[in-house]
Amino acid sequence: MRTLYFDCFSGISGDMVIGALIDAGGDPVQMEEELKKLNIDEEYNLSWGKVVKNGITSTKFDVILTSKSEQTPEHSHSHAQEHSHGHSHSHEHEHSHGHERNHIHVPHTHHSSRTYKQIVEAINEANFNESVANMSLAIFKKIGEAEGHIHGLPLDKVHFHEVGAVDSIIDIIGAAILIDQLGIESVQSSAIPTGSGHVHIDHGIYPVPAPATLEILKGVPIASKDIRSELATPTGAAIAAVLAETFGSLPAMNVELIGYGAGTKTFENHPNVLRVIIGETQ
Template sequence: MRTLYFDCFSGISGDMVIGALIDAGADPVQMEEELKKLNIDEEYKLSWGKVVKNGITSTKFDVILTSKSEQTHEHSHSHGHEHSHSHGHEHSQEHGHSHSHGHEHSQEHGHSHSHEHNHNHNHSHVLHHHHGSRTYKQIVEAINEANFNESVTNRSLAIFKKIGEAEGHIHGLPLEKVHFHEVGAVDSIIDIIGAAILIDQLGIESVQSSAIPTGTGHIHIDHGIYPVPAPATLEILKGVPIASNDIRFELTTPTGAAIAAVLTETFGSLPAMTVESIGYGAGTKTFENHPNVLRIIIGEIQ
């Protein structure tokens, strides 16, 4: 059985997942074409390229929001830790970090952006013109209308539902009333659906994961200063083994937590497998003593 193992020794976030999948051999150009089915490609550009994190070559993936997105000032500088999309809470920690990564790779992939805009007029997808606040219902409708492969659709819907239920629980709202002010931002939609596309592309049949380290310390969110893990992240990780870690930073984001919680069938140590490919996905932050990367291991389990 073709199995993917998330080795989350430095946490997990949506962009780290995509970076690791690309690093392991997935095709980002094909993912980019698939994502155009959402009909929001005028709002973003994608970039990916190699970076070195504490001696480990890894792939950094970024969503660069265009001027057509009202959220550019909030997100384009901090993607790479898309954790800020659930609450808007981590911006204060990330300023000055992802600027150095978000631009150095974009020139490598300009081929795929210049022709994107002629796809925007044939459909009336519900994500269009909802830059500031997309509801759970709108996101579900957009995913269903996009005609992705069934497995991509199902995985994407399940991950968004997990985040929506967590947000609803925290804020005392039913799922249909949840507004994704941050998780509904373009870059998190790309991270979640993009990850589902690449996992489908790689023919993954099962997913396993290590325990999830969340980090420690405090973060600023819309409602004040909260301890790490953030409320939504902790809610999403109910039933998931959390690893202790003394790094004073938010290592696991709501999106990363939801991807791991929804897709993983078994949490534990690396299973016995014949390893076929390995990928490293870079986060934005650089730590002194260990690489801030997500490692994925893909192989066959007999």
């Protein structure tokens, strides 16, 4: 059985998943074409390229929002120098915005958000193949239910601020497209390190893991890591929680493909990358 293993020794986020899957041999151009079915491609540009993280060559994936996106100003990162595919991002640039972009908040204004219902409709109308649609819908439902639980809202009243924003829609559906494209039949994962400390979000200073992330990881083994930083984002946590059938050490497999996906942050003592290992298991 063709199996994908998420080796999350430095956590997991949506952009790290896509970077790792591209690094392992996924076709980002085909993914970009598929994503056009959502009819929101005026709102973003995609960028991917090789970076070195503490000695490991990995792929950094970015969603660059355009002026047509529905973002609030503080999230409209203008990355003019990143517009070309395969651009090697500078280290200074990697520090400029952390994994916080994947946090979900109750919006300041309704125009800056998309509702859970709108996202479901967009996926259903896009005519993705069944596998891609089912994976994407299941991941969004996981995040929506967690967010609704934290804020005391029913699913159809949940507004996604940044996860509803373009970058995380791309991260989730893009990951589903690449997993489908790579012919993955089964997903397994290591335990998920969440990191520790605090993170600043719209509601104030929250503990790490953020409440939505912890809710998403109910029933999933969490690994302890001393790093005072947010290692698992809600998007990354939901991808692993929904897709992985089991959590534990690397299964016995005939390894075929290996990929490293770079996170935005750089840590002193270990490479901030997600490793994916793809091969045949019994």
